Amino acid sequence: MRILISAGEASGEMYGAQLIEALRNCVARAPSPAGGQLEFFGVGGERMRAAGCETIVDAKDLAVVGITEILSHLPKIYSLFDKLITEADKRRPDLAIVIDSPAFNWRVARQMQKRGIPVVYYVCPQFWAWRQGRVRLLRKYVNKALVIFPFEEKFYRDRGVDATFVGHPLADLPKPEIRREEYAAQHGLDTAKIWITIMPGSRRKEVRMNLPTILEAVAQLGSAYEFLLPVAPTLDWGRMQNLIGTNGAIHLIPEALPALAHSRAGIIASGTATIEAALMGTPFVMVYRVSPLTYALGRPRVKVPCFAMVNLIAGKEVVPELVQAKFTAQNIL
Template sequence: MSRNCILMVAGERSGDVYGAALAEALSARIPGVHIFGCAGEAMRAAGVEMIADIHEVALIGISEVVSGLPRAWRAIQNLISEAAKRQPALAILIDSPSLNLHLAKRLKSRNIPVIYFVSPQIWAWKKWRIRTIKAYVDKMLCLFDFETDIYEKAGVPVEWVGHPLVDMSGPAITREEFFRRAALDPNIHTVALLPGSRRTEVRFNLPTMLEAASQVGQSRRVQFVLASAPTIDAQWLESLAAQGYSGKSPLRTLNNTTHEALQYADVAVVASGTATIEAALRECPMIVVYRVSQFTAACARLMINVPFYSMVNLLAGHAAVPELIQNDFTAPNLASRIKLLLDDHGARNRMIEDLRKVRARLGPGGAIGRAANAVMRFMRENKASGMPVEAS
């Protein structure tokens, strides 16, 4: 095995962000380490050599996977080929179980140890994945405290590190600067729209968001910020907004401003996923929405066995935030929820209090440092390589 080589694989935007932070932490702890794998902009900026791009493998549902399969398959083959050639000391696979559990099996067959960072949501659906994890994953690093019991009972080595977003979710600019850049009035109610970090998600979620925003803007003084993730082409998003928004109120599209939008907006409409955790950390009242193809939704209903879709509600243990999923996700439904949170201060305050309790469940700061230390302990205890690693 290579003495100074680690394979790291992320399959979507959140994994790319976590991977970048973890790569930097490992580089600071392991002199001369070289990290390569499946990366996005954040991991590339952190010095990770990109063998495959997350855009090639970022798929969300069954029908969406089928249409993107050839592209994703080529990316997977490139990763396996490079891993076989370089024989890294270990692989760190981040979230994206449809991609990474397949990779874990292929890597273990080549005697490459596997650490999995960000547990698949086996407590919500596809519980049978625990068998695959036990067979092919050497160490699981969890973000949520309740996940450790599941792995301990299954005999999978596990460690809870907390959630990286606790340290990452702060705004980079002031409230005044945010509204200045957006050319919006800081004294007018602002609604943030976060349709997702993948093009397929945006196609499914944004049209209804824009229709609801158009309805809300007809009867009140309000303004909207469409927050674009770095993985989404800003011009493409602006063209969709121009086609789908017919309201009288201002709507601005801003790129790479998720943290700021959630910090300074009065209400957010958020596609179910990591962004709901970001909104909770910013104590931003929200409505969670999501839509996939009808075929994907029908299959998912057979496998999901939790009462809520959003992690915020699962951590809260009750419906702390409204969820509009699939057929419930209509423009009138969404518009009425937005108006309620803008007008009903009692409802807003109750939601904010619930979000504070959710934040407490995410652990203290320093999750990435704990994850990096866990990786180094694994390497020493299992003699994964001859890398000179510092004591954690």
């Protein structure tokens, strides 16, 4: 069975890798696999490649955010989209699975539907938060929606989408078992100091908008602290090193969960990282900034009172949210 799978950002790419491994395990356990061997190709990154997916388009090349930012990248995005669809026409997949990234993936879904290929949307767009009219795209181009928050199932079903709640993919991840001393030795950390995880985002534009203010806050904290910065797979390690400069208190880390598990607190950009911090039991402040034009165009469309998912689930602000003008070094501290 040949499956096109498209995940255009760091969190979706992680979910895609988990899904590929789970599907392979299901086939391996089946007494007489009806679909035979599974073949995956599409959009992804290092984790999906490690899971056995042939990436026609690298997720790094789609990692843009914001209305104005997307507009400047449109020619490149359309070129990558055409490359993916051309490959799909050659390979004729039996199924298409698209993960999050609605700006790119609903177009993938539309093209697959036109070709008679069934489409599953895993980790559906948060249309309940904004642009609710776009639910019609799911209704039209998606055969099955797999949602990760309980309230999403009713929201989509009430609007004619065949949706099923399957649980959040991060909920099954075990808490890292590595001891603090061993973790410190691996990454050159001082166990006598207080560790704080900083996560400015998984896209280059997010990092440019969020990291400078986070670094201002870091500079105001004393020598009693060390800072762990997990580098998302969609980001370049060397570029991140250049951005933090020679600040020896900041350590680049390959994985987020161990860093969060061993940190006293976190400064976390809005997104999946806030869920990771909550699951690890790490207190954090949520921060986020986009361009003034992107914010002015997008804010009136937002239908929910909070940005952080933990606050939305709780129905109140349980973690501070510092967005746009409120996002300052002083407010972080």
